[in-house]
Amino acid sequence: MPGETILVTGATGRIGRFVVTDLLERGYRVRATTSRTPESDDQRLEWRKVDLASDGDLGWLVEGCSGVIHLAAEMGKKDRMRALNEGGSGRLARAAEDKGVKAFCYTSSIAVYGSGRSAEISESSPVLSIDRDVASEYWALDYVREYGRTKLAGERALMRVANQMRCVVLRPAVVVDIGQIIGVRDWSLFKRMLASHRHSHHIYVGDVSDALIWAIEQGLAGRGEAGQVDIYNLAEDDRDMPRHIDFMRKAFAASGDRRYRVVSAPWLIDWLHDFLRFHTLPIRNPLWRMRFSSERLKGAGYRLKFGMAKAEQLALARLAKEARTGAQSDFAGQSRPV
Secondary structure, three states: OOOOEEEEEOOOOHHHHHHHHHHHHOOOEEEEEEOOOOOOOOOOEEEEEOOOOOOOOOHHHHOOOOEEEEOOOOOOOHHHHHHHHHHHHHHHHHHHHHOOOOEEEEEOOHHHHOOOOOOEEOOOOOOOOOOOOOHHHOOOOHHHHHHHHHHHHHHHHHHHHOOOOEEEEEEEOEEEOHHHHHHHHHOOHHHHHHHOOOEOOEEEHHHHHHHHHHHHHHHHOOOOOOOOEEEEEEOOOOOOOOEHHHHHHHHHHHHOOHHHOOOOOOHHHHHHHHHHHHOOOOOOOOHHHOEEOOHHHHHOOOOOOOOHHHHHHHHHHHHHHHHHHHHHHHHHHHHOOO
C-alpha cells in the first residue's frame, strides 16, 4: 500500500511513464528500470539500469519491493523477443517469488489471440501456438506474430513460477495517449481511407496505468488466492462510435484539418488488401472485425477511470487549441506592419 516500494520495468515507455507518475502521486516509492538512466529529483524514485533479456539473477532488482509491474517488452526486434518477453519475464518472476514479493502484474497483449475464429473474444478464447509460428493463426507480419507468441510465453513463464505471489495478467487492447489519438491525421491517405471503417480497439493509457495499479493493490491487500494467476482483457470495445472514421469526423469539426476528412473505403476492400498481403483464407477474423470483452475484469470490480470518451474530449480540445493558435498566428502575420 502507499509507502511501499513497487518495481516498474519498462518505466520510460508509453505506459511506464504514466505508471511511475501515478504511483508517486498515490504515495508509493518506485524502483524503475530502464536501459538508460534519466535524472530525477524525487527521493521516492530510484532508477536501476538493467537488460532483462540478458541479465541473469535478478534478485538484486526486486529486493525490498512489495510489488512488481512488469511492462518491459521487445516489440520491434524479432531476434530479441524470445529472450526478453519470455526469458526475462520468467527470470523476473522467479526472482520476485524467491524474494517474497506479494503482488506481480504482467502486461501482456490482445496479440496473444491472433486472428480469432470467432469475432467475440474472451479470456477463454483460443490463443496462438507457442512452440511454432503458424502464419494462418494471425493476419499479421511475422514480427507481430512473434510478439504475440512471446508475450503468451511470458504469461506461461509466470504461471510456472507463481506459488505465493498474487499475480495478474492484463491483456490490453491498442494503448494510446492523446498524441496518438490525434496522430491518425499523419497516416498516409491510403491508410486513412482503408482503415477508416475499422474498430479502433483503443484503450487510453491513463486507464491502463490505473488498472495496473488496481491489480497490484488487490494483491498487496491479500485479495485473491496466493499463487493464482488471474487473466483479464483490458478493452473498451463496447463503447459508442469506436471506429477511426467516427473520431476523424469529430476531429475535422474541431480543427478544420482536412487530413481528417476522408472517404471511407468499403470493408471488403480492406479484407481483400489483408488477403493479398497474408494469403490467408477468411476462416479467421482480422483484428478489426474482432471484439474483446472486459466483462471478466468488470466482474472482478474494476471500472475505467477515464474511458475513451474522455480521452477523445482531451484530444479534440487540443486540436481546437491548435486551430485557434494557428489562426491567431496567421492574423498576427497579416497585421504586421511593413
